[in-house]
Amino acid sequence: MKFAHMADAHIGSWREPKLKEASLQAFMKxxxxxxxxxxxxxxxxxxxxxxxxxxxxxxxxxxxxxxQIKEKNILVxxxxxxxxxxxxxxxxxxxxxxxxxxxxxxxxxVDEETGKLILNFSINEKTGAKITGMxxxxxxxxxxxxxxxxxxxxxxxxxxxxxxxxxxxxELKPKDLAEMDSxxxxxxxxxxxxxxxxxxxxxxxxxxxxxxxxxxxxxxFPNNFKEIEELKHGxxxxxxxxxxxxxxxxxxxxxxxxxxxxxxxxxxVRKELLTKMDNLDENNLNKTIITLRLRGVLRDGKITDxxxxxxxxxLYEKGVYFVMKNTTxxxxxxxxxxxxxxxxxxxxxxxxxxxxxxKSNMSEFLVNVIGSNEGNNNCDxxxxxxxxxxxxxxxxxxxxxxxxEKQEGERIIDFEQRIKENIKKKIDL
Amino acid sequence: xxxxxxxxxxxxxxxxxxxxxxxxxxEQNSSLEFxxxxxxxxTLVVAKNLMTVEQNRISKSLPNxxxxxxxxxxxxxxxxxxxxLKNPLFIGMLRSGSKIINYDLCIDGEKALAEHILIxxxxxKGKSNLTSCILWSNLDKDYSGIxxxxxxxxxxxxxxxxxxxxxxxxxxxxxxxxxxxxIPGTISLKINxxxxxxxxxxxxISLTDAQHEALIAFHRKYQENWISAIxxxxxxxxxxxxxxxxxxxxxxxxxxxxxxxxxxxxxxIFDITAGETTVNDICKEVEKNKTIIIDTSNISSGMEILVxxxxxxxxxxxxxxxxxxxxxxxxxxxxxxxxEAPRVLGxxxxxxxxxxxxxxAREGRKFKVGLxxxxxxxxxxxxxxxANMNTKIILGMEMGxxxxxxxESASQDLSDDDKNIASLxxxxxxxxxxxxxFATPIKIPFFEDVIKKELNKKEFNHEMPNxxxxxxxxxxxxxxxxxx
Numbered sequence: 001m002k003f004a005h006m007a008d009a010h011i012g013s014w015r016e017p018k019l020k021e022a023s024l025q026a027f028m029k030x031x032x033x034x035x036x037x038x039x040x041x042x043x044x045x046x047x048x049x050x051x052x053x054x055x056x057x058x059x060x061x062x063x064x065x066x067x068q069i070k071e072k073n074i075l076v077x078x079x080x081x082x083x084x085x086x087x088x089x090x091x092x093x094x095x096x097x098x099x100x101x102x103x104x105x106x107x108x109x110v111d112e113e114t115g116k117l118i119l120n121f122s123i124n125e126k127t128g129a130k131i132t133g134m135x136x137x138x139x140x141x142x143x144x145x146x147x148x149x150x151x152x153x154x155x156x157x158x159x160x161x162x163x164x165x166x167x168x169x170x171e172l173k174p175k176d177l178a179e180m181d182s183x184x185x186x187x188x189x190x191x192x193x194x195x196x197x198x199x200x201x202x203x204x205x206x207x208x209x210x211x212x213x214x215x216x217x218x219x220x221f222p223n224n225f226k227e228i229e230e231l232k233h234g235x236x237x238x239x240x241x242x243x244x245x246x247x248x249x250x251x252x253x254x255x256x257x258x259x260x261x262x263x264x265x266x267x268x269v270r271k272e273l274l275t276k277m278d279n280l281d282e283n284n285l286n287k288t289i290i291t292l293r294l295r296g297v298l299r300d301g302k303i304t305d306x307x308x309x310x311x312x313x314x315l316y317e318k319g320v321y322f323v324m325k326n327t328t329x330x331x332x333x334x335x336x337x338x339x340x341x342x343x344x345x346x347x348x349x350x351x352x353x354x355x356x357x358x359k360s361n362m363s364e365f366l367v368n369v370i371g372s373n374e375g376n377n378n379c380d381x382x383x384x385x386x387x388x389x390x391x392x393x394x395x396x397x398x399x400x401x402x403x404x405e406k407q408e409g410e411r412i413i414d415f416e417q418r419i420k421e422n423i424k425k426k427i428d429l
Numbered sequence: 430x431x432x433x434x435x436x437x438x439x440x441x442x443x444x445x446x447x448x449x450x451x452x453x454x455x456e457q458n459s460s461l462e463f464x465x466x467x468x469x470x471x472t473l474v475v476a477k478n479l480m481t482v483e484q485n486r487i488s489k490s491l492p493n494x495x496x497x498x499x500x501x502x503x504x505x506x507x508x509x510x511x512x513x514l515k516n517p518l519f520i521g522m523l524r525s526g527s528k529i530i531n532y533d534l535c536i537d538g539e540k541a542l543a544e545h546i547l548i549x550x551x552x553x554k555g556k557s558n559l560t561s562c563i564l565w566s567n568l569d570k571d572y573s574g575i576x577x578x579x580x581x582x583x584x585x586x587x588x589x590x591x592x593x594x595x596x597x598x599x600x601x602x603x604x605x606x607x608x609x610x611x612i613p614g615t616i617s618l619k620i621n622x623x624x625x626x627x628x629x630x631x632x633x634i635s636l637t638d639a640q641h642e643a644l645i646a647f648h649r650k651y652q653e654n655w656i657s658a659i660x661x662x663x664x665x666x667x668x669x670x671x672x673x674x675x676x677x678x679x680x681x682x683x684x685x686x687x688x689x690x691x692x693x694x695x696x697x698i699f700d701i702t703a704g705e706t707t708v709n710d711i712c713k714e715v716e717k718n719k720t721i722i723i724d725t726s727n728i729s730s731g732m733e734i735l736v737x738x739x740x741x742x743x744x745x746x747x748x749x750x751x752x753x754x755x756x757x758x759x760x761x762x763x764x765x766x767x768x769e770a771p772r773v774l775g776x777x778x779x780x781x782x783x784x785x786x787x788x789x790a791r792e793g794r795k796f797k798v799g800l801x802x803x804x805x806x807x808x809x810x811x812x813x814x815x816a817n818m819n820t821k822i823i824l825g826m827e828m829g830x831x832x833x834x835x836x837e838s839a840s841q842d843l844s845d846d847d848k849n850i851a852s853l854x855x856x857x858x859x860x861x862x863x864x865x866x867f868a869t870p871i872k873i874p875f876f877e878d879v880i881k882k883e884l885n886k887k888e889f890n891h892e893m894p895n896x897x898x899x900x901x902x903x904x905x906x907x908x909x910x911x912x913x
Binding site for chain 2: 104106107108147151170171172173174175177178184185186187204206208210
């Protein structure tokens with residue numbers, strides 16, 4: 001018996017087209033490996049798609065691939081995950097199952113006497129493997145399912161048994177996901193040979209007393225900045241007569257650049273970044289994703305002084321496939337020193353504005369930002385510096401403009417346009 | 430208010446005459462009787478002065494001769510202030526002799542738990558029953574979280590009634606149970622090796638200075654992977670080979686792990702991959718006022734203490750940080766229940782060096798972290814620690830040396846109560862506490878009765894009102910499970 005276990009493909013998750021395509025390609029490549037390895041069947045432990053109703057373009061490609069799998073007489077067993085499950089029942093997985101392209105193994109009934117949930121096995125005729133599983137829901141709502149699960153029939157069943165789940169297990173949770181909702185292993189039925197997990201994006205296999213092998217294959221393609229930075233690529237497991245092997249899917253090289261900006265000036269950070277950029281391996285840059293993570297408290301100046309966008313632009317000029325930046329943990333000393341104890345929000349806003357105005361020159365800002373705005377500049381340096389206006393009021397007006405809410409029935413694109421127009425009017429003075 | 434603590438014979442006749450007359454009645458004349466026997470012979474009640482009721486203060490003078498005497502009534506009990514407490518901790522029912530008074534004795538739980546509680550008695554006098562009652566009554570309170578190291582697996586109620594049956598647990602999941610052999614819905618006790626630091630081993634295993642230094646050196650060099658490094662016999666400068674072999678053996682035995690081939694095999698609760706968040710999860714839950722029961726019945730005593738040490742250190746450090754950040758006031762008090770307390774607080778153990786439990790005993794109250802120590806042998810605990818345990822619940826104790834240890838460190842004067850303590854029946858106790866006006870006799874209810882009484886209350890009956898609704902709820906609950 002040989003089977004593949006994958007999870008968390010999250011097809012359609014990335015906004016950036018390049019990465020959106022990558023998650024689809026990862027799935028395609030994983031299936032191709034399954035073909036090469038001649039697996040008997042494929043398990044997908046939830047979140048094949050990032051939503052219950054994925055967009056047509058990507059769905060079309062997945063359906064083509066599922067059809068190829070079917071033609072090779074390989075069955076695909078799935079469970080709905082927290083992303084592609086729908087409480088209304090309107091999920092694409094149902095459509096695909098009705099089309100005979102996959103089998104949702106979460107099947108069973110409720111014993112109306114006891115209120116207990118009784119799951120059935122789906123039996124793979126080629127190998128005799130007995131597969132069942134539990135769907136995943138957002139916010140760990142599947143925990144109630146587990147609590148009501150009748151485990152007796154599942155545990156008493158003989159043969160090679162696989163339990164698919166899309167749940168974070170308390171005992172196997174990694175440290176950096178400590179805050180994630182989880183359920184204890186004891187909720188899973190005991191005595192299965194293989195527990196095919198999903199949901200937690202970690203690569204882990206663990207043997208727990210009373211249970212068989214509990215496996216998380218991680219995502220098929222990293223699903224966020226941190227995962228790209230740490231995992232570099234996704235992958236899945238293939239189980240072959242008791243031996244289990246991880247197959248990575250390295251679609252791109254990933255170079256992670258982390259700069260500790262603590263006590264450094266923006267210029268020093270910029271210099272460090274440029275040096276690291278110069279040291280990049282020039283080969284295969286068109287197949288390289290670069291992650292830039294800047295963290296710490298700058299000694300002086302502003303974050304914008306680093307001119308990170310310009311550096312990213314240079315990287316693209318060098319031919320890098322995709323560049324990602326993360327500055328969520330980067331701040332400046334000037335901003336850190338603002339300490340307030342005001343209760344009302346507008347008081348807090350006023351105080352924050354005043355505090356920052358005392359540390360920066362708004363007129364200079366206007367010259368730098370608006371003055372460089374090509375084709376839309378009707379004022380010169382002198383006119384700005386001579387202009388007398390209430391900086392505090394100006395900032396508040398800008399904030400109010402940005403605070404507008406989308407009207408009912410208004411399209412997002414129209415809403416964005418409206419905001420842009422309003423801002424333009426304000427800044428044009 | 431007076432408390433009687435002894436009864437004596439009294440007589441207007443001399444002892445010689447009494448003996449003579451009693452002997453004659455026994456041996457010769459059965460009709461012999463005292464003249465005016467009611468006047469000449471009587472029972473003397475020895476009482477001590479507890480407090481002056483009218484002034485509501487400790488009494489410093491004796492009542493006058495011919496003062497009226499009456500039994501305690503309900504109005505008098507108001508003086509105990511039990512029912513007005515903001516954070517009551519139930520200890521037991523008030524008792525007068527063997528008579529149980531229908532009055533729940535409570536103390537200020539937030540303060541009492543932070544300032545440590547000692548539960549002491551001989552075997553079979555009801556320590557576990559008392560602890561169960563305290564834990565039960567504390568489950569629906571929001572001022573405290575409790576961690577219980579349970580070497581007899583008796584509190585959760587795995588196969589019988591226990592804390593799991595508390596209505597609060599069913600609604601709010603107030604009891605979290607960790608076990609090496611978990612039952613469905615409870616958590617498998619797994620702790621990652623990376624969570625262990627050399628300081629956690631203080632009081633757990635005995636180490637020579639050289640061995641202790643070697644552990645620290647490994648930790649410094651290999652950080653959180655220091656145990657793996659020792660097991661894999663990684664190199665470290667400046668230590669004799671024998672020292673390294675011994676620490677490897679000691680750690681391997683303690684943690685139930687071994688290095689085979691190129692991998693570390695974990696057979697017990699300590700694991701190389703699992704359990705990364707266990708300690709953090711426990712701390713998080715206890716901060717939500719929950720009761721965490723750690724079943725240590727299937728692990729060695731050393732491992733149990735190590736688990737307790739890991740969790741206690743983490744909690745104390747967290748609470749120290751809260752104090753620095755000014756957040757401590759909003760945090761619940763945390764209490765750690767340790768059975769056989771001298772294992773970690775005994776003189777012999779502490780002579781070899783301080784451990785986290787002795788640190789908590791000394792300074793925990795400043796950070797709202799306390800201990801509930803349970804022991805048959807309080808005399809093994811140093812007086813300095815006993816004196817820090819501000820509430821003592823004393824059940825029956827036959828051994829004089831143990832009684833004296835308690836009496837000498839009690840919050841109130843128990844010098845006249847030696848015989849009383851010796852004769853306490855099962856479930857009877859005397860409580861001395863900084864949070865009580867005087868040492869108070871109590872009777873602890875039988876835990877199973879407490880549970881049954883609670884479960885019979887109608888408000889916790891969650892039966893579905895009719896079968897149609899039940900069916901509807903069931904169907905709604907399992908959306909996503911296809912028939913097949």
